[in-house]
Amino acid sequence: MRRAISVRLLILLLVALLPGGFAQAASFTGNFHGISAAAGMTLNLQEVDGRVVGRLSAADGRKYALNGERSTVASKGAQGELRLGSSAQAVAFFRIEERPLGIQFLFMPVKADGKADMAAARDYSFLAQGVAIAAKSHFIAAPPAGEAVDILRFIDEYRQWDPRDVARIYSGLSNRDHGLIQLYDHASADVLWRVCSTNPPNDVAPQAMLDEMLDRQHTSCADLMPLVLAAQAGGLFPEFLRRARFQFEIIRETALCNRGQTATSKCADVSALGAPLIVHWRDAASIMRELSGTSEAREEGTQPETVDAGAMKPYTAPEQAAAEAPAPAAEPVPAPNLRASIADVPVEMRSAKIISREARKVAVWRRLGYPLPLRDPRV
Structure with a gap:
């Protein structure tokens, strides 16, 4: 007993003598x-x-x-x-x-x-910042092989799955679901880099699926992954994830509209909200270059000179932390939503769609019954 106490005291003494100590x-x-x-x-x-x-x-x-x-x-x-x-x-x-x-x-x-x-x-x-994609222990269990997964569940949970599960379940979505996701640049780029991290082609990401995902990207997984790592090393990658999350909410609402589960007026608003994003679609490599701050981010054709008010603007440096935020009192609000919704879109973005020529055009198409997705958002 006395020897055990002596050992504990010795350990405490060594800790106290370490440079900086563990107490700091x-x-x-x-x-x-x-x-x-x-x-x-x-x-x-x-x-x-x-x-x-x-x-x-x-x-x-x-x-x-x-x-x-x-x-x-x-x-x-x-x-x-x-x-x-x-x-x-x-x-x-x-x-x-x-x-x-x-x-x-x-x-x-x-x-x-x-x-x-x-x-x-x-x-x-x-x-x-600088830590790569979450370790394996952070992922949740994905639906097992053979279980049908709806696009709505994919949207809700894919960020929490292992990349191999993302690839496997994405490959099981319908061609229509694939086309809808590919309409939006940040959403499709988010899925693409997760699939590329599995080192395809393989058993969960066959060559045919990979060819489809890379068809309009004009790159390969081997070329894209170094750009992703460079983008993650910067301070803007969380903003990329936020934009992908927002675009997936538009995809969710569009899927519900296609199923007739949403009011016609709201479907027109959803189409109008997504139209500028579809028109100004950018390839994943260009997005990652801009995130990493390289000069190649502004290649010809990857970013238009004039962007509608409803389209996503170029990335800007993150704001500095602020100690105070003085202002008039406001009503208490709930905790941050786990998933953004169309109702959370800022008022200025909603009004911007009214003056967007592309937004009005897509809204008319929706009212006339023309189906979405379009084959290529840049055409």
Whole structure:
């Protein structure tokens, strides 16, 4: 017994003598991108003298200013408040803790009495910038081979599947579903790089499927994957994932319209919203070059000189973390949506579609009953 106690004391003494020691917690300063349920979300943090400030960008476009401090208990984690946009009142509380590859983020909405609503709290995982696609342990089980998977389920879950499962299940979707996804550049590029990471052709990604996916891309998996790695090393890759997520929501609504499960008026709005994105389709290689900041991003034909207001703009540098967000009070809002919806589209984007020539044209096509998808969005 006495010897066991001596060993424990010796270990504690060695830890105390190590340079920096284990007692000194690492700084939270850095950029992080969400995984699993937090896919499409980004987190920018700065820590100075125990104060932790930053910005949480949700997948639906909402931006939360973060202001908190290190916990007093053994310096583990940090906690504080979140404010939405220019709101002067906290809409949620947060707690963050360090993880080997990033951080764990607990989002707790504020109730009317000012206390945290733990029943509505959500836990999100973030990887530090520069960490590649989530390790195998982060993936969830995909539907087994032989089980039919609807495109709506594919949209909801593919980000959380192993790339081999993404390739296998994508290959089982109908040609119509393939065509609908290929209409949108970020959505199709998101699926393509996951499929390419399986080193096709193989048993889950046959040559025929690969040829179809690369038909309009004018590249190969061997050429695309280095561009993806370069893009992931930059600070804009989470924005690419957010845009892909948004485009997949338009794909979801279009699929429901094709099945007659949505009102005609909403279907016209969905088509109008997606029209500028379809018209200004770009190949995956060009998108990745722009994400990585290379000069080749502006190749001829990959980015038009004039872009409609409804089309996605070129990538810009991420915003700096902000410590304060003063402004008039606003009503409390729920936690960030796990999936963006058409209702979350900013008002300025909705109005932009009215003045978009392509948007009006596609809306008319929808009302007249012409089917989507089109074969090639650039034709």
